[in-house]
Amino acid sequence: MAAADIETKHFQAETRKVLDIVINSLYTERDIFVRELVSNAADALEKFRHYSLVEQVEFDTHVPLEITIDCDDKNHTLTISDTGIGMSKEELETNLGTIAHSGSSQFLQELAEAAKKDVNLIGQFGVGFYSVFMAAKKVRVQSRPASGEEGHEWASDGGGTYTISPCPGLHRGTKIIIDLKEDAHNYAVKFTIERIIQQYSTFIPFPVKVEGKTVNTVQAIWARSKNEITDEEYNEFYKFIGNAVDEPLYRFHFTADAPLAIQALLYVPKENFEVLGMGRMQPGVNLYCQKVLIDQHSENILPEWLRFLKGVVDSEDLPLNISRQSLQDNALVLKLRRVLTKRIIKFFNEEADKDATKYQEFWRTFGIFIKEAITSDFEHREDLGKLLRFESSAGEAGEMVSLDAYVNRMVEGQDSIYYINGPSRSAVENGPYVEMFKKKGVEIIYTLEPIDDFVLSHLGAYRDKKLVSADRADLDLSKTTGKQEDTVATPQEEALATDSLEQLCAWMKEVLGERVQAVKASTRLVDSPAMIVNVDGFMSSSMERLLKASGQGEGFGMGGKKDMEINASSPLIKKLATLRESDTDFAAELAWQIYDNARIQAGLDIDPMEMVQRNYRILERAAGR
Ligand code: ADP
Ligand code: MG
Numbered sequence: 001m002a003a004a005d006i007e008t009k010h011f012q013a014e015t016r017k018v019l020d021i022v023i024n025s026l027y028t029e030r031d032i033f034v035r036e037l038v039s040n041a042a043d044a045l046e047k048f049r050h051y052s053l054v055e056q057v058e059f060d061t062h063v064p065l066e067i068t069i070d071c072d073d074k075n076h077t078l079t080i081s082d083t084g085i086g087m088s089k090e091e092l093e094t095n096l097g098t099i100a101h102s103g104s105s106q107f108l109q110e111l112a113e114a115a116k117k118d119v120n121l122i123g124q125f126g127v128g129f130y131s132v133f134m135a136a137k138k139v140r141v142q143s144r145p146a147s148g149e150e151g152h153e154w155a156s157d158g159g160g161t162y163t164i165s166p167c168p169g170l171h172r173g174t175k176i177i178i179d180l181k182e183d184a185h186n187y188a189v190k191f192t193i194e195r196i197i198q199q200y201s202t203f204i205p206f207p208v209k210v211e212g213k214t215v216n217t218v219q220a221i222w223a224r225s226k227n228e229i230t231d232e233e234y235n236e237f238y239k240f241i242g243n244a245v246d247e248p249l250y251r252f253h254f255t256a257d258a259p260l261a262i263q264a265l266l267y268v269p270k271e272n273f274e275v276l277g278m279g280r281m282q283p284g285v286n287l288y289c290q291k292v293l294i295d296q297h298s299e300n301i302l303p304e305w306l307r308f309l310k311g312v313v314d315s316e317d318l319p320l321n322i323s324r325q326s327l328q329d330n331a332l333v334l335k336l337r338r339v340l341t342k343r344i345i346k347f348f349n350e351e352a353d354k355d356a357t358k359y360q361e362f363w364r365t366f367g368i369f370i371k372e373a374i375t376s377d378f379e380h381r382e383d384l385g386k387l388l389r390f391e392s393s394a395g396e397a398g399e400m401v402s403l404d405a406y407v408n409r410m411v412e413g414q415d416s417i418y419y420i421n422g423p424s425r426s427a428v429e430n431g432p433y434v435e436m437f438k439k440k441g442v443e444i445i446y447t448l449e450p451i452d453d454f455v456l457s458h459l460g461a462y463r464d465k466k467l468v469s470a471d472r473a474d475l476d477l478s479k480t481t482g483k484q485e486d487t488v489a490t491p492q493e494e495a496l497a498t499d500s501l502e503q504l505c506a507w508m509k510e511v512l513g514e515r516v517q518a519v520k521a522s523t524r525l526v527d528s529p530a531m532i533v534n535v536d537g538f539m540s541s542s543m544e545r546l547l548k549a550s551g552q553g554e555g556f557g558m559g560g561k562k563d564m565e566i567n568a569s570s571p572l573i574k575k576l577a578t579l580r581e582s583d584t585d586f587a588a589e590l591a592w593q594i595y596d597n598a599r600i601q602a603g604l605d606i607d608p609m610e611m612v613q614r615n616y617r618i619l620e621r622a623a624g625r
Contacts, residue, residue: 006165011156012098014108015130019158021112022130030135030184034193035200036128037080037176041067042204044084044174046293048146051085053292053321059148060172066207069197071188076180078187083173086145089164092154096129096141097162110279132176133158135184140177144170203240205291220291222265222312226253238267242284242310246270249362252311252347260336266311266344272365274308284310287327289318300327303341305373308366313340338379345383352387352402360400363389371455385462388455390419391446393437397425401445403462410465411442413479417462419445420470421453421542422603431601432528433470439526441482444470450549453542469540471602473533473563477524495568496577504577505566511591512564522565529570530594532602535561541602548605564598586621589614 011019045065051057063083070079087095132139137157144151144167151170156162178187186192190211197208197215207214221229221237238248248267256262266285274281285302287295291314295301301313315336327333352359363370370387377384389400394409406417418437422428428446437444447453456467468475496504501521508519517535525531534540539560566573572594580587593614596606 006163008161008163009093009097010161015098016160017108018111019130019133021108023133023158030187031196031199033131033134034080034187034196036131038067038069038197038201038204038208040128041080041082041084041174042201042206043296044082044086045206046296047085048083048172049292050294051146054323057146059146063172066209067204069193069208069210071190071193071211073185073188073190076185076188078178078180078193079175080178081173081175083171084146086151086173087141087143088145088147088149089152091145092141092143092152092164096154130158132178135180135187136178137181138179141174142167142170142177143174144172146172148172200240203237205293220288220314222253222263222288222314223291226255229253234265237265238310241286241312242267242269244269244310248310249358249365250347250351252344254343254347256339256343260332260339261316262336262339263314264311264340264343266309266313268362268366269308269310270365272308272368275368281307283307286312287318288312288314289320289322290314290316292320294318294320294322295324295327298327300330300333301337301340302344303337303373303377305369305376306341306344308369309344341377341380342383345380345387348387349383360389363387363400368451371449371451374455375458381459382462385459388459390452391425391448392443393429393434393446394443406443406445407463407465409443411440411480411482413481414442415479416466416468417445418442418468418470418475419447419453419456421447421450421540424448432525432531432598435526435528436477436524437470440477440480442477442480447542450542450546453540454546457540457543469534469542471532471534471541473535473565475524475533496574500577501568504573504580507580508564508566508591511588512595515595516564517561518563520563520565522567525565525567525570527570528567528598528601529572530564530566530598532598532604533563533565535563541604545603564595566594589618593618 045067049065060083065083068079068081070081072079139156139158141154142151143154151167153165153167154162155165180187194210194215197210201208202216203219203221204216205220208216221233234251234253235247238244238251242248247270249270250268252264252266252268254262254264254266282297283299283302283304284307285298286293287298287301298313302309313336315332317332317336318330322330348359348362351362367389370384374381374384374388385403388403391397391399392401392406394406395401403417410417420428420431420433422431425446425448428434428448434444436442447456453469457469459467461467495501505519505521509516512519516532522531532541544560568574572590576587576590576594579590593611596611596614599606
């Protein structure tokens with residue numbers, strides 16, 4: 001070939017970094033490069049199979065769909081060929097010269113972290129091809145696309161550059177020729193390759209031939225009947241489809257004939273990769289029709305919030321030649337998705353009933369997706385509400401209760417489900433909002449994540465019981481009768497007389513000005529002198545924190561309308577009523593301090609500098625001048 005035909009190109013900067021990470025930090029688990037290349041070959045074959053259903057193929061039609069591996073132990077080369085979709089010159093450059101997640105330095109950082117933690121995580125990042133450089137001195141990729149357009153060779157030693165040149169006379173598909181590094185010569189040994197294929201790639205749905213002999217059994221496990229499949233086979237398939245090394249938390253094999261023909265084999269992993277800092281997950285379920293892959297990592301077959309599932313959905317009702325684009329608004333796909341979603345939610349509920357402890361493990365790891373679902377999947381909202389778990393005043397720390405358990409325990413006269421948000425269980429339990437609940441023996445849910453109130457206000461109600469945040473101004477517990485001893489009056493502090501109470505409220509409102517909408521006498525405080533309550537039903541204090549954290553809230557002291565409730569039986573409030581007359585200025589300082597304290601207990605922000613200065617003035621006085 002004329003030297004002029006060979007073009008030398010530079011890898012995209014990000015790609016070079018990926019290469020560095022892959023080559024330098026992953027060499028301990030080199031076997032995975034074989035798995036990555038074989039899985040790319042299988043992907044290419046699946047793509048071709050689908051392509052041949054959608055397009056008229058005229059070239060190389062006789063070539064069988066398979067993966068061929070040749071080991072040359074003398075020259076220390078390993079060659080992996082497939083008869084799949086192949087790549088054009090442009091595709092060689094974009095697919096092997098750049099990375100899809102390009103430009104994101106965060107991505108690279110996460111990759112480096114993951115590589116340090118567990119080499120197997122690398123497959124999740126879609127940088128599989130580059131793993132070849134763990135073992136390769138030099139790699140040549142010869143490829144000819146299924147369209148029949150002439151082939152090209154891409155070659156690189158994993159340094160800064162690669163070359164591209166014409167390569168005539170190829171069959172359809174891709175051949176990867178690997179010159180092995182000195183210390184990786186064992187990958188040209190037939191036995192080694194056979195072992196790796198058997199370990200990682202037994203479920204490849206095409207024959208994998210090593211030195212002419214097929215080494216895998218081709219099967220679509222999801223299409224077989226449940227009682228013929230062993231746990232081991234199920235787990236092996238999970239490892240294959242989920243790119244996983246451990247066993248799944250849950251497995252769900254589901255078949256139906258009506259209203260649609262569905263075969264689904266789905267798994268819940270043990271880990272949530274999104275919280276492991278790997279960014280947003282790609283959907284993990286592939287869509288098949290009669291065992292032909294239609295849509296890998298399908299965005300359409302399940303709602304987005306189920307992206308943590310791994311597995312396969314096969315429906316023979318789908319037209320085989322459907323294109324990926326038309327899946328999006330295909331009525332049948334929408335119907336499939338609805339049926340599956342319902343079934344999956346039901347499955348989780350059944351599992352929760354069967355083994356509550358295991359379900360809690362699921363909830364801790366994937367509860368965040370259920371919460372996401374409630375805010376995004378209106379259709380299944382009520383069913384999803386069943387899956388929620390929270391701590392509550394009826395349980396021990398760390399114990400989770402369901403809304404069903406809560407509703408079943410509701411006391412006489414109670415018509416709502418109550419919840420209160422706080423940064424920790426002890427913060428909530430020591431705060432003013434639960435005082436009357438404790439006294440009356442009414443259960444209250446503790447929502448300890450910032451997102452929880454947003455989720456519950458989206459849910460709105462459960463089993464026709466309204467979900468109500470306990471920091472609402474219009475909360476009324478007077479009709480609920482919980483604990484018996486509640487009616488046997490505990491010796492109460494004598495409360496402030498009504499008219500001085502009213503005057504005190506009016507005066508405090510005057511002092512605090514626009515910062516509160518009103519100051520009112522509380523019917524629910526037991527010990528605390530005061531608390532902040534929200535006048536707008538939708539805007540709980542925790543919602544306000546959430547909005548503020550996301551940059552949508554306004555500055556401090558703004559936000560939703562608030563009242564302050566004061567406790568007429570509190571010694572401090574009673575003293576304040578007297579002090580107001582004898583020393584108005586100092587009483588005003590106390591009023592402000594009470595207000596700030598109540599804001600802190602509500603988790604709302606205050607002006608800390610102003611508060612500290614005032615607090616010192618008060619302390620000075622308390623210490624005696
Ligand atoms: P991923 O498989 O996650 O997309 P890889 O780094 O393994 O990432 O591969 C990058 C891309 O290169 C693939 O998406 C595919 O488009 C292309 N590719 C790799 N191997 C082959 C092959 N054998 N045949 C056709 N295309 C391939
Ligand atoms: Mg790959």
